[in-house]
Amino acid sequence: MNSGKFEIRSGVTAKKLSGETVILDVESGNYFGLNAVGSRIWELIEEGNDVAVICETILGEYKVEADVAQRDVRQLVDDLKSRGLIEATRY
Amino acid sequence: MIVSKSVDKIYVVNEVREQKELDFKPFHTWKSSDETIWIAFYRASDGILLRFPGLSDFLVSVTGKSVEAHPVPGTGKGTLEHLYHNQVLPLAISAQGKLSLHAACVATPFGAVGFLAKSGQGKSTLTTSFAAHGFPFLTDDSLILEKRHDGFYALPGHPSIRLWEDSEEKVMPETAISTREVDYTSKARVAAAGVLPQATAPARLVRIYVLGEDDEIRITRLGPGSAVAALVAQSFQLDVEDATALTFQFHALAGLCEVLDVFQLDYPRQYGRLDDVRNAVLDHLASERKSE
Numbered sequence: 405m406n407s408g409k410f411e412i413r414s415g416v417t418a419k420k421l422s423g424e425t426v427i428l429d430v431e432s433g434n435y436f437g438l439n440a441v442g443s444r445i446w447e448l449i450e451e452g453n454d455v456a457v458i459c460e461t462i463l464g465e466y467k468v469e470a471d472v473a474q475r476d477v478r479q480l481v482d483d484l485k486s487r488g489l490i491e492a493t494r495y
Numbered sequence: 496m497i498v499s500k501s502v503d504k505i506y507v508v509n510e511v512r513e514q515k516e517l518d519f520k521p522f523h524t525w526k527s528s529d530e531t532i533w534i535a536f537y538r539a540s541d542g543i544l545l546r547f548p549g550l551s552d553f554l555v556s557v558t559g560k561s562v563e564a565h566p567v568p569g570t571g572k573g574t575l576e577h578l579y580h581n582q583v584l585p586l587a588i589s590a591q592g593k594l595s596l597h598a599a600c601v602a603t604p605f606g607a608v609g610f611l612a613k614s615g616q617g618k619s620t621l622t623t624s625f626a627a628h629g630f631p632f633l634t635d636d637s638l639i640l641e642k643r644h645d646g647f648y649a650l651p652g653h654p655s656i657r658l659w660e661d662s663e664e665k666v667m668p669e670t671a672i673s674t675r676e677v678d679y680t681s682k683a684r685v686a687a688a689g690v691l692p693q694a695t696a697p698a699r700l701v702r703i704y705v706l707g708e709d710d711e712i713r714i715t716r717l718g719p720g721s722a723v724a725a726l727v728a729q730s731f732q733l734d735v736e737d738a739t740a741l742t743f744q745f746h747a748l749a750g751l752c753e754v755l756d757v758f759q760l761d762y763p764r765q766y767g768r769l770d771d772v773r774n775a776v777l778d779h780l781a782s783e784r785k786s787e
Contacts, residue, residue, distance in 0.1 A: 417742050419749035421719035428727075428745045430738045435727065437720025 409454045409493040410481060416489050418446065427489060436489065441466065445480050449490060455481060505587065506579055508564045514552060521546070523735050534582065536735075543590075543733055545583060551575055553583045555733060559590025580653045585637040585731035590740070594747055597729040598638040598703070600649045601625040602694045605780040606701030607649040609638055610760070611729050616706045617764055619656050623691065624769040631692035632656065637731070641697060642747075646754055648697040656691065701755055702780060709761035712768070712775050722757035723749055756783070 412418070418427040425443040427436040438446055444465065448458040455477060463473045484490045521535035537544040542556040551566040551574075562583055566575050585595035598611040599618035603625075610618050619635040626632040634652030641648045705717065705725045717725065726748045734740055758779070762772045 415738060417745060419723075419746060421723070421749055421752055424719045426720050426723045426749060428742070430741050430745075433735070433741075435720070435724045437718070437724075 409452065410449050410485065410490040411452070411493050412450055413489060413491050420447075429487075429489060432488075434487075436487065441476070442480055445477055446484075449481075449484075452493075505560055506562045506564065506584075508566070508575065510565065511568050511570075512552075512565050514546060514548065514567055517544075517546075536733075545586065547578055547582075551578060553579070555583065555587045555590065557590065559587040559733060562587055576653075577657075581636050585639065586733045588639050589731045589744070590733040592743065594640040594642075594647070594744070594751065595731040596638045596640070596726065597636070597731070599635045600633040600638045600698075600700070602631045602633060602698045603777065603780060607633060607694075607698035608776070608780065609649065609700060609703040610706055611638075611703055611725060612706035613729065616708070618706065620764075620766075621706075621769070621772065623656055624773055626656075626691040626693070628773065629692065631694040633694045633698060640700065640751070642750075643699075645699065647700045647751055649700045650697050651694050654693050702783075703751075703755065703757045704760035704776065705757065707759045707761035710763045711761060712763070712772055713759075713761045714775065714779050715759045715761075717757045717759055719749075719752055722752045725757065726751065 413429075415430045416427060417430065418425050420443060423440045423443065425438040425446050427438065427446075428434075429436075441462070445458055445462065448461055453461070458481075459470075459474045459477045462468065462477055463470055466473070468476075481490070485492075517537060519537065521537050523536040524532050525534040527533045532548055535546045535548070537546065539554060542554050545553040545555060547553075549567060550570050551564055554563045554565070556562070562579070564575060564579065564583075585597075588595045596609065596611060597613060598609040599622040600607055600609045601622055602608075610621055612618050622632050622635045633649045635656040637652060639650045639652070641650055703722075703726070704714070705722075707713075707715075723745070727745065730744060730748065732740065732744060760772075760776065762768065762775075
């Protein structure tokens, strides 16, 4: 399980389209898509928020139970990290 | 030395020569369905060398603004022209920062419509069907786009359509004159002049249909992720290791998806159903236009 701050890895670029986010990992050539909630989490990561703040923000913006928000945010962060799209902030 | 009279004016044919084995490896290859190399991409000191084994080398400058061909002895003019227009030019254009897609395109009263698909999926047959019913075609294989203030414009391509013999018999007007000038395939190249209408000016692209393989006629909207992925998969890119170019292309394709809709068009590959497919597309264009 991840906590702390993450940043978008170098060589990864993204574009928001119609509420969804399309991500390109230039190095591997792989593409990924995020739905509306995933897009918001991506945005919050880009802004430099730590996981706890991201969970609080999602909880405030969507009708969702606290434990569900935390689980979903952490799952997505884990997934993005395992795919090499984000990495722990080094400072 | 022969300088092509084609509109791009960047193509020069140099001396015929054998393809000597290079002492460095290609950084990228395109393979045919039988896994043989179709194009090998080599990094040269003055650009990128595209080698079509047994046919020709093409040296494309880094900027994509000049192309030198060195055909192998025995490669016909028709083959060289085909390789240039359908493979090399779209790759060179990509290095100029323009989008080039593996797609056909026809002009309709609603605007230009692209049909995106890999080879052998029916782009040329569908395009011919539209053109034979009065909708001018812009290209049957390589769609080059130019961004303008009010959208993306499709540029007219080579004034011919390449068809397999059975498609030629079923969908081409009887007055068409075909030639088989391309050495590596039995596909005929059918000159369009006087037979099929071709758009001679750029036309604003309003819709892209990705050709699907289901047997029912069905049109389905693609979400942004699927749309961008489909466009990327059928985009030409000269240097697949150039991160800047790939990032630029990705954002340009995403920008394309922002200004037009991308749908998947499934239909049976039956000549007898082409009228239905064409009408389904035209009805869809009309209905979607009304709902906008």
